Amino acid sequence: MPELLDSPITGSQASHGVQAFIIPGSITDPALHSIAEKVAAGTPLDFDDGMALWNTRDIFSLGMLANAMRQARHGKVAYYNINRHINYSNICALSCKFCEFHRKRGEHGAYEYNLEDIYRIAGEAAAAGATEVHIVGGLHPWLPFSWYIEMLSGLRQRYPQLHLKCFTAIEIDHLARLSKLSVREVLVALREAGLGSMPGGGAEVFDDRVHDEVFKGKLRSDGWMQVHKIAHELGIATNATILYGHVETRAERVRHLIKLRELQDEAPGFQTIIPLSFIPDGSELGHLPGPTGLEDLKMLAISRLMLNNFAHVKAFWIMQTMKLSQVSLDFGVDDLDGTVVWYDITKREGGAGNKHQEQTVQDIRRVIMEAGYIPAERDTLYRRVIRNGAEWSVENT
Numbered sequence: 001m002p003e004l005l006d007s008p009i010t011g012s013q014a015s016h017g018v019q020a021f022i023i024p025g026s027i028t029d030p031a032l033h034s035i036a037e038k039v040a041a042g043t044p045l046d047f048d049d050g051m052a053l054w055n056t057r058d059i060f061s062l063g064m065l066a067n068a069m070r071q072a073r074h075g076k077v078a079y080y081n082i083n084r085h086i087n088y089s090n091i092c093a094l095s096c097k098f099c100e101f102h103r104k105r106g107e108h109g110a111y112e113y114n115l116e117d118i119y120r121i122a123g124e125a126a127a128a129g130a131t132e133v134h135i136v137g138g139l140h141p142w143l144p145f146s147w148y149i150e151m152l153s154g155l156r157q158r159y160p161q162l163h164l165k166c167f168t169a170i171e172i173d174h175l176a177r178l179s180k181l182s183v184r185e186v187l188v189a190l191r192e193a194g195l196g197s198m199p200g201g202g203a204e205v206f207d208d209r210v211h212d213e214v215f216k217g218k219l220r221s222d223g224w225m226q227v228h229k230i231a232h233e234l235g236i237a238t239n240a241t242i243l244y245g246h247v248e249t250r251a252e253r254v255r256h257l258i259k260l261r262e263l264q265d266e267a268p269g270f271q272t273i274i275p276l277s278f279i280p281d282g283s284e285l286g287h288l289p290g291p292t293g294l295e296d297l298k299m300l301a302i303s304r305l306m307l308n309n310f311a312h313v314k315a316f317w318i319m320q321t322m323k324l325s326q327v328s329l330d331f332g333v334d335d336l337d338g339t340v341v342w343y344d345i346t347k348r349e350g351g352a353g354n355k356h357q358e359q360t361v362q363d364i365r366r367v368i369m370e371a372g373y374i375p376a377e378r379d380t381l382y383r384r385v386i387r388n389g390a391e392w393s394v395e396n397t
């Protein structure tokens with residue numbers, strides 16, 4: 001059993017460059033040697049490098065390279081947070097084929113929370129010591145823009161300590177159409193009401209073929225990137241995702257990552273890449289098998305290696321499972337997300353209406369320590385949290 005590490009964290013714990021963590025003699029695939037040199041030199045990997053990483057059978061060298069990049073940034077620290085997801089409604093104007101969540105109004109299983117429901121849930125989260133609520137939903141056809149403003153301002157007034165991470169780029173674009181405001185005006189209004197940052201959902205795969213086959217009608221990649229670019233220009237931090245393991249090719253995944261890296265260069269503001277493993281259960285693509293564990297590990301490691309200008313790579317345990325997320329800490333991942341509690345959008349092996357999906361802090365910390373890493377509670381903006389039960393503050397940096 002590995003040594004359990006649970007020491008206080010000082011600084012970044014990352015005192016060495018990438019090169020210090022690369023073991024060239026262990027690489028058995030010759031195609032990875034030039035990639036190792038680029039990783040050591042901090043040179044961005046190109047499309048051919050990305051494909052070589054996908055095609056390699058030398059999974060341990062792939063992990064070693066991704067982990068070199070991870071350790072140079074974060075040392076042995078692995079982050080988590082105490083959060084609560086609130087999916088305010090599954091009523092959606094669209095019907096993306098990969099989505100098991102959406103319903104039309106009146107359809108069996110359709111729901112919408114009212115503002116009091118949302119305040120109550122957020123209040124439970126705040127009382128339990130959460131630092132963040134993560135709020136996303138379907139593209140509700142009738143809720144007015146003022147409802148979203150009222151939701152945020154009501155939450156901020158009641159629970160000023162909670163960071164409000166809300167609305168994918170798809171929802172922001174929807175709100176702009178609904179309100180007849182520009183995306184910039186919508187983001188400014190939401191920020192004034194309490195928006196703290198944006199999650200990274202809705203990116204799916206940046207490719208028109210995949211878009212037209214699986215999520216036609218949804219914002220295209222240029223629109224998604226434009227929303228995030230404007231958010232970054234306004235100083236709103238965001239995350240990014242890729243939904244992999246359905247109809248896309250490996251080449252399309254690599255191009256997606258390169259587009260994200262280019263946008264980060266152009267308009268910095270992404271904190272974290274969150275590769276989302278497609279869960280077919282209950283969706284129109286339920287006949288597909290979904291990614292295997294090896295594909296999950298490769299996707300996480302390749303994301304780390306391709307996105308050298310992203311600070312963090314997260315394994316979202318709901319998608320990759322906590323068991324594989326634990327292993328992924330040796331494959332470039334530095335963040336395991338958080339307690340979540342309820343997540344209505346998807347659930348492995350079917351939810352049967354019950355989407356209670358919760359990890360305790362003790363379990364998250366145990367998983368991290370057993371893997372040989374140091375658990376560090378963070379807030380949404382990756383500041384270290386100093387905690388005393390449900391009371392908390394952030395470390396001065």
Ligand code: SF4
Pocket residue numbers: 092093094095096099100101102137138139170218
């Ligand atoms: S993925 Fe989002 S936009 Fe597409 S159907 Fe589901 S809830 Fe609606």
